[in-house]
Amino acid sequence: MQKIGVFVCHCGTNISATVDVKKVAETLGKEPGVVYSTDYQFMCSSSGQNLVIDKIKELGLTGVVICSCSPRMHEKTFRKAADKAGLNSFLLEMANIREQDAWVHKNREEATLKAVALARAAVAKVHLNTPLTPGSSDVNKRALVIGGGIAGMQAALDIADAGFKVDIVEREATIGGTMTQIDKTFPTLDCASCILTPKMVDCEQHENISLVTKSEVDTIEGYVGNFTVKIKHKAKYVDPDKCTGCGLCIQKCPSKKVPDPFNLNLAPHTAINITFPQAVPLVATIDADNCLMIQKGKCGLCATVCPADAINYEDKDSIEEKKYGAIIVSTGFKPISLHNFDEYAYDNSPNVVTSLEYERLMSATGPGKGTVLRPSDGKHPKTIVFQQCVGSRDTSGRGKTYCSGICCMYTAKHAMLTREKYPDTDVYVFYTDVRSPGKGFDEFYRRAVEKYHVHYIKGAIGKVVPMSNGNLQIQASDLLMNEQLHIEADLLVLAAAMEPDKSAKPLAQKLTASMDNDDWFTESHPKLRPVESPTAGVFLAGACQGPKDIPQTVAQAGAAASKAIGLLIKDKLQGNPCVAHSDENMCNGCSQCANVCPYGAITYEEKDFRMPDRTTLVRRVASVNPAVCQGCGACTVVCPSGAMDLFGFSNKQILAEVDALCL
Amino acid sequence: MVYSYYPGCTLKNTAKELDECGRISAEALGFTLEEITDWQCCGGQYTSGKDEIVTKLSSVRALDDAKKSEQDLVTLCSACYNVIKQTNNAMIEDSDMQMKVNNYLKLDEPYKGETSVYHFLEVLRDKVGFDKVKEAVKAPLKGKKVGAYYGCLLLRPGKVLQFDDPENPKIMEDFIKALGGTPVIYNMRNECCGGYTILEDTDAAGRNTSKILLNAEDMGADFLITACPLCQYNLMQNSLSEKTPIYYFTELLAHALGLREKECFK
Amino acid sequence: MDKNKLLSEQVQRNSGVDVSKCMRCGKCTATCPNYDLMEYHPHQFVNMVENDKLDVLMKSSSLYLCLNCFACVERCPRGVEPGKLVEAIRLEAVRQKENNHLKPDQIVEKLTEGMPQQAITTAFRKYTK
Structure with missing residues (x-):
């Protein structure tokens, strides 16, 4: 015989103002199986919890129903209390009479009726609840960081400092990411390299960090605490252990007109190259497509001059398999292509550049060695025009619907730095709105206007x-003056919208991590779980999750690292016992459950079944890996034979709830 | 290959060169422009109002005629192309428009946008192929720097016309290359010539065309080509500069194919 | 209901333009090739329709100066398409009694040597009903 206790919370006046809590308690007291029913002002307070504990012990309750807020809020609180009283915590259910009732209704009578119905449904479920015990699995104490930009580096350093091994897998030959291309940072105008390169060196020298450059993640299998990852090392054609980064090979390389992606093709580099002088690791790599030796078998100069004998033209791609407990995604962003926006003549004039290209034009490691020269003829620009929101806030289909967030500030930075360095330059910024909500940001923008x-x-x-002389005739509007403007400019800088790096989408598929419509990684909860991916053990750092500036990126990377550390520090992981399981006798092996499972938790095996006539039948049946299953229930819905069921949310329990609500 | 051909009023009068050179070039390139019988003027301008029914009728008659002949419809004039293609799109996308137009026309079988509409240049690019055009060239335009003038009507609205990239088109540049000329890219090539406002105010149109011509000249064009009689007229009439003549693209084609010799292209 | 408000709804319905989508970036006015001659500019058309100032717009010569070049339609980042809005207002204006902007007997004086038929048919379509 069940002995169920019902506890109805007032939540101050949050619930009791709309719901007659006394009446709810009274009505529920008459339900079959309910032996105790009461109301209380704050069930979640310590005295409220003690009331539950005392009654479980005193009356020997076999089940508890708390009528209060959303289980997202306090399910853990009350389950802990049940545990303390010696009752299996999964014998406790919550009826949400706040968010789903008191807060959304005005009529007290109707709200009270609804509270009673919700409580009844919970009681009906508790009748069928069974004690559940979470399983456990081991944790591999090594983290993988995918993407070695400022986000990945920060996360790796934090995890490494906590004493765990970290591998940073980076597609390029050097870590550092987009920040290596930036000249100065807003709103402090400190040099990006000066704050970035020490961190890069820290990563290289940290005993717990391995830099896996020129490499990409190939496949990912496994689950939280136990990921198996295949990493593809692309051929470098230079042995990084032998190369000293002396640069002799670069001086001698005859293939000097190779497009340099680091300088966004504003200047060429050599086929064998080091991305930039502060690269980490400081080793040369060969761009095979442009190497005379690799393409035509003629040259070999770099191998001749290399004092370390590091060159290997026969180098091949290779695959390495490693195990990790946690994964941090930090694949970053890139500016959108501007081919859809040719009213700005980006494709038809070298003097129309993106903001990131302007960073290279300003940078000491850029083509002008720190002097801004216009690309068409190397002339000093005297009139520079900036256009914000190029492809951002665009619902026409040409661009992105969102605000890219950082363009207002970097454009103010560009404008200010230009005016400071070249006071004889006229600088115009065309804006839709100036968005500057960060610390010191609006003051920074106003400084550009008022001081510069x-x-x-x-x-x-x-x-x-x-x-033909390279100048640009610009036709524009000034809405406040209600005028059309005609400006002859030397250089036009376009603040192109941000979009996720192209590697993000295939990676999300490998991780079974979810993305939004624009291919940004989605977080588990936009407010309360901002750095966790919905896939357990996968954390998000930096602009892979949405447009971000450097301080936000670093803060989020630290948060992602702390979540990863919280995972790695555990020896065993307690699983969620509310997972799917398959009744082998009913399973017909159709694979529909495996097809819908978003986590890859379901596998099939051939199993021997002993038949009544003493023969053995081999059947293909589903089996759920409880460590991987997240309990979403998709498999239970598609299963045509009713073999799949979810612990804690069995079909029977849910039907009992529905019956209680409807009958 | 035979296409239903919609010439339009202007090609029967002031723009005879555009029409005639187009037809003979088509034959030389292996396709025929078969004129639609009893076609009516397209109106020169697409009226985008959703309740504008009557102004769509002449286009739908032409489209229906092509449908009955089981042929694609081809135009040479940019304006006709714009009006007929936009009308066809409205007959597909706007069910209300489709119903009202069909109620009005009482055709044997309702017209629902079945006909495909192409501009002559699209036929050259997508059906004949510019490589085949190049093979047929007998008098290549060696050393000629040619600026393509697109205007508005071939390109906009881009989502409906799907003719080329509306901000940086290259179909006419590829055409010029196929004829052995050197295309000159100048960004004013898709800005409006002033259009019909010439009727009221010749100076106003002149301001637009002179900007276009100055840009083309500055970028080194010897002459311009266009597909629109009104663009050609406006550019010729109102130009502050008289250095840069404007020809129809079919004149250039007919010359390059050795069908009509023209001194100016030599 | 106020006549201006009714007209404002009518022109939005007939053009398919939703003026509330405008984010006031000024791209339409920046792109307009006939800006200098117009009393009201593309962004003002959008704004004035939103604020029910149709009576003012209906009287403005700007209605007949829009070239219908669709540059603003193509480049508007919000898909507002101001050119179609101008067209719908012009239709409202010329549909009113005795309100044709161009009369057939005016044609002879305007017609010059070699002017293409296209100019006349287009002008008629734009200016009259």
Whole structure:
């Protein structure tokens, strides 16, 4: 015989203002199986919890129903209390009479009726609850960071400092990411390299960090605490253990017109190259597509001059398999292609550049060695025009619907730095809105206007016409003056919208991590779990989750690292016992459950079944890995034979709830 | 290959060169422009109002005629192309428009946008192929720097016309290359010539066309080609500069194919 | 209901333009090739329809100066398509009695040597009903 206790919470006046809690308690007291029913002002307070504990012990309750807020809020609190009283915590259920009732209704009578119905459903479920015990699995104490930009580096350093081994897998030859291409940072205007390169060196020298450059994640299998990852090392053609980064090979390489992606193709580099002088690791790699020796078998100069004998033209891609307990995704962003926006003449004039290209034009390691020169003829630009929101906040289908968030600030930075270095330059910024909500950000933007006299114009550029002398005729609007402007400019800088790096989408598929419509990784909860992916053991750092500036990226990377440390520090992982399980006798081996499982938790095996006539039948049946299953229940819904069921949310329990609500 | 051909009013009068050179070039390239019988003027301008029914009728008659002949419809004039293609799109996308137009026309079988509409240049690019055009060239335009003038009507609205990238088109540049000329890219090539406002205010149109011509000249064009009689007229009439002549693209084609010799292209 | 408000709804319905989508970036006005001659500019058309100032717009010569070049339609980042809005207002204006902007007997004086038929048919379609 069940002995169920019902506890109805007032939640101050949150519930009791709309729901007659006394009446709910009274009505529920008459339900079959309910031996105790009461109401209390704050069930979640310590005296409220003690009331539950005392009654479990005193009356020997076999089940408990708490009528209060959402289980997201306090299910853990009450389950702990049940545990303390010696009752299996999965014999406790919550009826949400706050979010789903008191807060959304006005009529007291109707709200009270609904509270009674919700409580009844919970009681009906508790009748069928069974004690559940979470299983456990081991944790591999090594973390994988995918993407070695500022986000990945910060996360790796934090995890490594906590004493765990970390591998940073980076596609390029050096770590550092997009920040290596940036000249100075807002709003402090400190040099990006000066704050970045020491961190890069820290990563290289940290005993717990391994840098896996020129490499990509090939496949990912397993589950939280136990990921098996295949990493593809791309051929470098230079032995990184022998190379000293002396640079002799670069001086001698005859293939000097190779497009340099680090400088966004604003200047060429050699086929054998080091990305930039502060690269980490400081080793050369060969761009095979442009190497005369690899392509035509003629040259070999670099091998001749290399004092370390590091060159290996026969190098091949290779695959390595490693195990990890936690994964941090930090694949970052890139500016969108501007081919859809040719009213700005990006494709038809070298003097129309993106903001990131302007960073290279300003940078000491860029093509102008720190002097801004316009790409067409190397002339000093005298009039520079900036256009914000290129492809951002665009619902026409040409661009991205979201605000890219950081363009207002980096454009203010560009404008200010330009005016400071070249006071004889006229600088115009066309804006839709100036968004500057960070610490010191609005002051920074105002400084550009008030101290540096940058012409901020509320309006847009409509048409750009490049002329044969390289100048640009710009037709634009000034909405506040209600004028159309015609400006002859030397250089136009376009604040192109941000989008996720192209590697993000295939990676999300490998991780079974979810993404939004724009291919940003989605977090588990936008407010309360902002750095966790919905896939257990996968954490998000930096701009792979959405547009971010450097401080936000570093903060999020630290948070992701702390979550990963919290996972790695455990020896055993307690699983969620509310997982799916298959009744082998009913399973017909159709595979529908495995097809819908978003976590890859279901596998099939051939099993021997002893038949009544003493023969043995081999059947293909589903089997669920409880460590991987997240308890979403998709498999239970598609299973045509009713073999799949979820512990804690069995079909019978759910039907009992429905019956209680409807009958 | 035979196409239903919609010439339009202007090609029967002031723009005879555009029409005639187009037809003979088509024959030389292995396709025929078969003129639709009893076609009516497209109106020169697509009216985008959703309750504009009557202004769609002449286009739908032409489209239906092509449908009955089981042929694609081809135009040479940019304006006709724009009006007929937009009308066809409305007949597919706007069910209300489709119903009202069909109620009005009382055709044997309702027209529902079945006909495909192509501009002559699209036929050259997508059906004949510019490589085949190149093979047929007998008098290549060696050393000629040619600026393509697109105007608005071939390109916009881009989502409906799907003719080329509306901000940086290259179909006419590829056409010029196929004829052995050197295309000159100048960004004013897709800006409006002033259009029909010439009727009221010749100076106004002149401001637009002179900007276009100055840009083309600055970028080194010897002459311009266009597919629109009104663009050609506006550019010729109102130009502050008289250095840069404007020809129909079919004149250039007919010359390159050795069908009509023209001194100016030599 | 106020006549201006009714007209504002009518022109939005007939053009398919939703003026509330405008984010006030000024791209339309930046791109307009006939800006200098117009009393009201593309962004003002959008804004004035949103604020029910149809009576003012209906009287403006700007209605007949829009070139229908669709540059603003193509480049608007919000898909507002101001050119179609101008067209719908112009239709409202010329559909009113005795409100044709161009009369057939005016054609002879305007017609010059070699002017293509296209100019006349287009002008008629734009200016009259």
